[in-house]
Amino acid sequence: MLDAQQIAFAKNPEVFILGEDVGDPQGGVFGTNKGLQTEYGETRVRPTPIAEQAIIGAALGSSIAGMSPIAEIMFTDFFGVCMDQIYNHAAKQRYMSGAATHAPMTIRVQAGGGMGGFGAQHSQSMEAWLLHSPGIKVVYPSNPVDAKGLLASCIEDPDPCVQIEAMILLYTMKGEVPVGDYKIPLGVAKVLREGTDITLISYGWMVNQVLAAAEELAKEGISAEVIDLRTLMPIDYHRVLDSVKKTGRAMVVHAAVEFCGYGAEIASTINEELWDKLKAPATRLGAAYAPIAYSSAIEFTQVPGQAHVVTRVKDIMKA
Amino acid sequence: MAQSNLAIEPETLKAIYGQMSRIRAVDKAIQAGLSAGKFMFTYWPLTGQECIPATISQLITKDDYMVTTYRGIHDQVAKGVDLYGMFAEALGREDGVNKGKGGSPHISDPSSGSMVTTAIVGAGAPIANGLAISAKERGEDRVTIVNFGDGATSIGAVHEAMNLAGAWKLPVIFMCQNNEWGEYTPIPKYTASPNFYGRAEALGFRGVQLDGNDPVAFYNGMKDVIEHVRAGKGPVFVEAKTFRLGPHAGVGDNMNVDKDYLKTKKEQAPVDKTRALLVEAGICRGSRCHRRSGEEGSRRGDCQGDGIDRDPGERNAHRRLRRSLRRPGARQLSVPRGRGRTACRNEDDVHRRSGARRPADRLRQKSGSLHSG
Numbered sequence: 001m002l003d004a005q006q007i008a009f010a011k012n013p014e015v016f017i018l019g020e021d022v023g024d025p026q027g028g029v030f031g032t033n034k035g036l037q038t039e040y041g042e043t044r045v046r047p048t049p050i051a052e053q054a055i056i057g058a059a060l061g062s063s064i065a066g067m068s069p070i071a072e073i074m075f076t077d078f079f080g081v082c083m084d085q086i087y088n089h090a091a092k093q094r095y096m097s098g099a100a101t102h103a104p105m106t107i108r109v110q111a112g113g114g115m116g117g118f119g120a121q122h123s124q125s126m127e128a129w130l131l132h133s134p135g136i137k138v139v140y141p142s143n144p145v146d147a148k149g150l151l152a153s154c155i156e157d158p159d160p161c162v163q164i165e166a167m168i169l170l171y172t173m174k175g176e177v178p179v180g181d182y183k184i185p186l187g188v189a190k191v192l193r194e195g196t197d198i199t200l201i202s203y204g205w206m207v208n209q210v211l212a213a214a215e216e217l218a219k220e221g222i223s224a225e226v227i228d229l230r231t232l233m234p235i236d237y238h239r240v241l242d243s244v245k246k247t248g249r250a251m252v253v254h255a256a257v258e259f260c261g262y263g264a265e266i267a268s269t270i271n272e273e274l275w276d277k278l279k280a281p282a283t284r285l286g287a288a289y290a291p292i293a294y295s296s297a298i299e300f301t302q303v304p305g306q307a308h309v310v311t312r313v314k315d316i317m318k319a
Numbered sequence: 320m321a322q323s324n325l326a327i328e329p330e331t332l333k334a335i336y337g338q339m340s341r342i343r344a345v346d347k348a349i350q351a352g353l354s355a356g357k358f359m360f361t362y363w364p365l366t367g368q369e370c371i372p373a374t375i376s377q378l379i380t381k382d383d384y385m386v387t388t389y390r391g392i393h394d395q396v397a398k399g400v401d402l403y404g405m406f407a408e409a410l411g412r413e414d415g416v417n418k419g420k421g422g423s424p425h426i427s428d429p430s431s432g433s434m435v436t437t438a439i440v441g442a443g444a445p446i447a448n449g450l451a452i453s454a455k456e457r458g459e460d461r462v463t464i465v466n467f468g469d470g471a472t473s474i475g476a477v478h479e480a481m482n483l484a485g486a487w488k489l490p491v492i493f494m495c496q497n498n499e500w501g502e503y504t505p506i507p508k509y510t511a512s513p514n515f516y517g518r519a520e521a522l523g524f525r526g527v528q529l530d531g532n533d534p535v536a537f538y539n540g541m542k543d544v545i546e547h548v549r550a551g552k553g554p555v556f557v558e559a560k561t562f563r564l565g566p567h568a569g570v571g572d573n574m575n576v577d578k579d580y581l582k583t584k585k586e587q588a589p590v591d592k593t594r595a596l597l598v599e600a601g602i603c604r605g606s607r608c609h610r611r612s613g614e615e616g617s618r619r620g621d622c623q624g625d626g627i628d629r630d631p632g633e634r635n636a637h638r639r640l641r642r643s644l645r646r647p648g649a650r651q652l653s654v655p656r657g658r659g660r661t662a663c664r665n666e667d668d669v670h671r672r673s674g675a676r677r678p679a680d681r682l683r684q685k686s687g688s689l690h691s692g
Binding site: 016048101 | 444451
């Protein structure tokens with residue numbers, strides 16, 4: 001992500017970062033901007049007051065004037081204090097103005113969860129809020145390569161984009177990324193593992209739990225196809241439906257609360273579109289309907305993990 | 320002319336009055352049409368607050384950015400938004416300035432510098448900061464003016480935006496049109512700290528209180544403020560004292576106010592007062608000038624079903640709106656010229672005689688370009 005930002009900074013002098021603690025020496029609370037302020041100065045990397053409405057508003061206004069800001073919100077849990085600027089203003093500006101103005105801005109936000117110990121206000125997955133607000137594009141990478149490629153596309157997109165970055169991946173996953181101006185187009189999902197019995201659809205850090213589950217299932221003779229959505233909006237229904245046509249079964253897995261979650265929406269569409277081709281109803285697996293517990297022992301039971309996925313898939317196969 | 324004691328150029332005062340008149344004409348036309356049931360949309364009247372944007376219009380250009388609220392028709396008119404496009408927008412029509420998708424509470428017209436109009440109280444202030452950042456980073460001398468009411472001073476977004484603007488010395492003006500009412504709640508009921516401009520000082524930047532109903536004092540105060548901001552000396556919070564004569568939404572009077580108080584406030588309202596000042600100072604001759612406001616001796620008539628009244632002083636603004644309605648495909652706004660040489664006979668006269676750039680001319684020049692988006 002640092003790489004994507006560095007390239008964007010070099011390409012376009014009107015790209016700038018603003019957010020809490022984004023400057024050097026720390027380069028953001030997760031260090032994802034390290035060195036950028038030193039190289040480009042305080043007007044390109046702007047540490048802000050702890051004021052999320054001011055951050056998103058400043059990004060939005062400058063983008064309406066034609067700049068390409070990257071606003072950083074520390075945790076998705078903090079959307080609550082700036083949602084008005086996101087869903088009422090950034091998301092709607094192009095539509096409400098009849099395209100007289102638009103907002104080419106990017107929001108980078110970290111999502112907690114899956115690690116334990118961060119509590120109910122730093123561990124949530126709030127992507128459904130964004131997805132329920134027409135006008136915002138949302139990406140949620142599951143690995144460093146996608147994080148770079150999707151972020152680069154977001155920065156150059158003419159409309160507001162949110163990249164959700166999983167804290168657990170920032171801490172645990174390292175990998176080589178392509179050098180240079182590498183972009184992954186928005187709205188293109190990726191089949192990470194081919195299979196014939198069931199399609200498992202996921203995104204973000206949960207993808208890695210699902211891949212591990214697929215490995216486990218293979219040992220028991222169940223062949224699972226795994227799709228990483230990468231972009232949640234616009235969603236790549238083409239790849240999803242094609243896969244389910246082949247397997248006849250589908251389950252969406254996410255870390256967000258299952259009730260009224262994105263999985264329900266996708267499963268519903270699959271059921272409507274492929275009703276006569278399904279061997280079992282498409283379904284979804286998400287977190288229990290409860291705030292995330294501070295205790296990791298509780299959190300790991302309330303948010304899906306590898307074992308939950310395996311159990312549910314076996315149930316579906318029996319049906 | 321005998322206006323030598325005025326602390327303002329007579330031409331400037333005439334131009335301010337010209338803009339006030341346009342605003343008044345639009346306000347009256349909308350209220351008349353709504354009252355008569357000729358059309359229907361939600362309207363948040365600005366009656367009584369005309370002087371603020373009318374005066375500012377003489378100190379800024381279309382290159383300066385503006386952000387305003389749903390109670391912002393006066394701001395839009397003075398900023399130079401196409402009247403045709405604005406009215407069609409309010410009616411939700413495709414030929415509106417925003418294709419009927421935004422409506423009057425969401426006008427966005429970059430060609431006139433009216434960038435964002437929000438229907439969320441206080442939400443424009445953080446966005447205005449962003450517009451100001453772009454001007455500052457690009458080395459432009461634009462100022463950004465964000466309008467909101469006194470009611471918005473209570474919401475967090477305004478505080479956050481003021482704090483950031485102060486910290487970053489942004490070229491933004493927080494224009495608080497203090498009309499004494501936060502929707503249906505008066506100031507003493509919602510704050511123990513009614514000196515709003517003092518809040519800017521608490522955040523480390525300049526705050527001023529001005530009489531927003533006095534064009535001369537307001538012009539001179541704002542001239543200083545705008546020069547300060549344009550020169551890169553940081554933001555200014557302006558508390559412009561005025562009064563909302565109408566209700567929060569709808570038409571007619573502000574019924575929450577004591578009748579005697581409302582009467583006093585009507586007497587202090589800027590349009591008639593400014594006209595009287597022009598006459599008194601000898602800038603305009605009385606009889607013709609007096610006919611402008613249309614409160615007394617006006618002729619009213621039903622104009623082809625649009626409910627727009629025909630006061631002579633406001634004829635031209637009405638005519639533009641009326642023609643807009645009749646000819647949905649027409650983009651050229653027709654403004655009759657040379658209707659008489661008498662001082663201040665009508666709005667066009669004010670502009671012609673003052674030598675000011677007439678808003679109608681600007682509109683004509685850019686008309687037809689709004690659908691490119």
